Amino acid sequence: MSKRKVKETHMPVGECISQVQMILRERFCHQRLPEKPVGMESQHKHLLELLRRTAVHGESNSVLIVGPRGSGKTMLLNCVLRELLEVKDVNKNVLPVHLNGLLQTDDRIALKEITRQLNLENVVGDKVFGSFAENLAFLLEALKKGDRSSSRPVLFILDEFDLFAHHKNQTLLYNLLDVSQSAQAPVAVIGLTCRLDVLELLEKRVKSRFSHRQIHLLSSLSFIQYLDNVRSQLSLPQDFPDTKFYDEWNDSIKTLCEDQLVVDVLQSHYNSSKDFRSLHLLLMLALSRVSASKPAIKPTDLLEASRVCMVDSKANILHGLSILELCLIIAMKHLNDIYEGEPFNFQMVHNEFKKFLQRKSHSIHNFDKPVVIKAFEHLQQLELIKSMDSSTAKIQKEYQLMKLLLDHSQIMEALQKYPQCPTDVKQWAMSAFG
């Protein structure tokens, strides 16, 4: 650490804000790795120890990291890898191979990818192998160092591990785990998955070769820890050039996190999901409202961001329907109430609508049947109603059975917010017997 005091630089507000945006966006959008992952110390230690044994001592291992979406599996793995590769010996020796279940949908593609990542394309050349196992053995053989006694350790990282289990015969998994059990070459097989029941997906021979070592990332943060995490996520790092702005910003974040409104918003978010990804989404929305004219995050920003996150999308879509379509939805709601959720067809809905027009309506015009059918089909396109049977049986479209994919409360709420809704329509919706 230099003894010389860092010269205090003052930048204009606009530039400071750009810097702040860049730093924070890298954290929220580009998943920049934190110094130390929060709330997973024991898992971090466990994984680091395991991989060190493979990298340094040449011991083969297999492990599964299991946790729901957004709980930090990739973040944990990358932090561990970063720490591992800081050691110079390890850095020169270890070969990481990253495979992803979404991209490598076939074992053949996976094998080509492994070959490419191990930089052995030239070595393999045009060779034709009889089986997957032969190919893999050849690759691992090629990694042996000069004296043929030891081979470079390979870390196979399998993202979306459960998707690999759907390949034919699970050959890739079988062979990788086979290699990790036999003493051919030091490999570590690390799988990341979001499914808790991933072991049920594996075949018996594959499961027996797996070491059954699982690291669970079920986020166990308490609310206080969650608040601390929010504060540290929003704070600027030490090396920010403008110290005055740095102090101002961090102080404002501190007061922000103590504000009751903000605490309530964060509590409701914490109650619905504790994972990092949804937190990053919320903070990103709040961050987008920061600009040169408003260089701090206010509690209203967070409130607005929370509102955007928690909005019901179907209610938004209902807001934009025409009056005729809304009346059809109310007619369907009444049918659902009377017949307790049994499927209906267009004729029944039209009948209900005509009853309303005859008895109660003053403001709705009596539209022709084809116009009403067009409105009905529009609702079908928006996927607010769905056909019950997907068979292509020749039933006329007016008689095809449908069901409504909206809830009673959603419809009533949407009616409250509907702009310039005629009163007779509202009363019809609220009446019990249609």
Place this chain on the structure above:
Amino acid sequence: MAAQLQHLGYEDEKLQRVMERLPCRDVQASMLLALMGEQCSYPSIFIYGHRATGKSHVIHTLLKELELPYATVSCVECVSVGLLFEQVLLSLFGSDSASLLSRSPSLSDFVRVYKQLCVQASAKQTRYIVLDRAELLRDMEANLLPAFLRLQELVEDNVTVILLSEIVWDKFRPNTGCFEPLLLHFPDYSKGELQQILSEDSHPSYSPELYSAFINILLGVFYSVCRDLRELRHLAALHFSKFVEPLEQGKESDTHKLWRNIEPHLKKAMQTVYLREVSSVQWEQQLQMEEKEAGVVRGLSAHAHVELPYYSKFLLIAAYLASYNPARTDKRFFLKHHGKIKKTNFLKKHEKTSNHLLGPKPFPLDRLLAIFYSVVDSRVAPTASVFCQISSLVTLQLLNQVGHDDQLDAPKYKCAVSLDFILTISRCVYPMLYCPLVTDWNHCQTPASAAL
């Protein structure tokens, strides 16, 4: 509003120009710009809203005017995944990049080639990939949607994927979850906003006030049925000439009288052009011919103008009666001397369910012929010509054959036409009587009612 976006580094006049081209969409445009930011943005953004609410328009205007690197693909055009990949690479990296992809590329190939091209041309600014009609991605390969949502992570490049769709995000989510994108809603236009936007394309030779009065009238007729901006613009373009016709001819200039002139036309348009029964070209021809001869508008749906042979009409009427009346009532309707029909418990329970609501029921061929012989007004011999008329009705899709094709001895059919069509036919067949048979049956749905 421009002050808010100043820090993003775009020139003021560019922003001004952009905002002028996006009427009534300032809030959404500024929110998008703020989210897009200067350097990097969230990996995936999902924009949803009704049709013609300006989703594609706003995004494309922003990306083009502000000269950001982007690739836009409409998923309707991508019958195969390879087309999607090719188009993205072409737009982002130039014309020789797509040749690096193999014949039918997989997602793995695409990511590999993208990474390769990235190394040569690294992104200082965020690249944007816009996928329009994204709901069709769900029907393509299962790994495509989750991969695009986290494309930034997979290719390790500063790229943001923007998905545009009419359908809400809840319907997109795969079973085991995926990377959740940022959801943005484009609300529908209010009536005032629609008026404002529609009034913008006024005809140069007429005053804007006249045009806005016309738009007001149009909205008054169509707003309760349709809020789609595109459809309303189409209707406005079609009807404006008719609206100003009296003005041109020098007859009227009062808006009220012009309205009275145009209103029946708008009402007729709702039955034809709005339903696309008649194309706009046909409609315009119709309007021109109006003065000379009053012709009936020939719609697209076959039912308006299909001409059937004499016995086919009777067969169709018989089929309708067979489909919509239960078999036990045949005795009462068609025989001269019939007894009473007792009402059983079953009938009492199901009294309310009208056949008109549930749809046509299948009936065997024998029953059709029995009703046919009692309905037709002359003696008909059971020749092959009568039977082959039944087959041609099936080909015309006026009858549907139910059951297997192989069943030759007792085929079953179902009537596939509506009551209106039958009434039209029966009017030709029974000109004197106006078909009391069919109207009678229309009312007597339950056999116990109607004391015959």
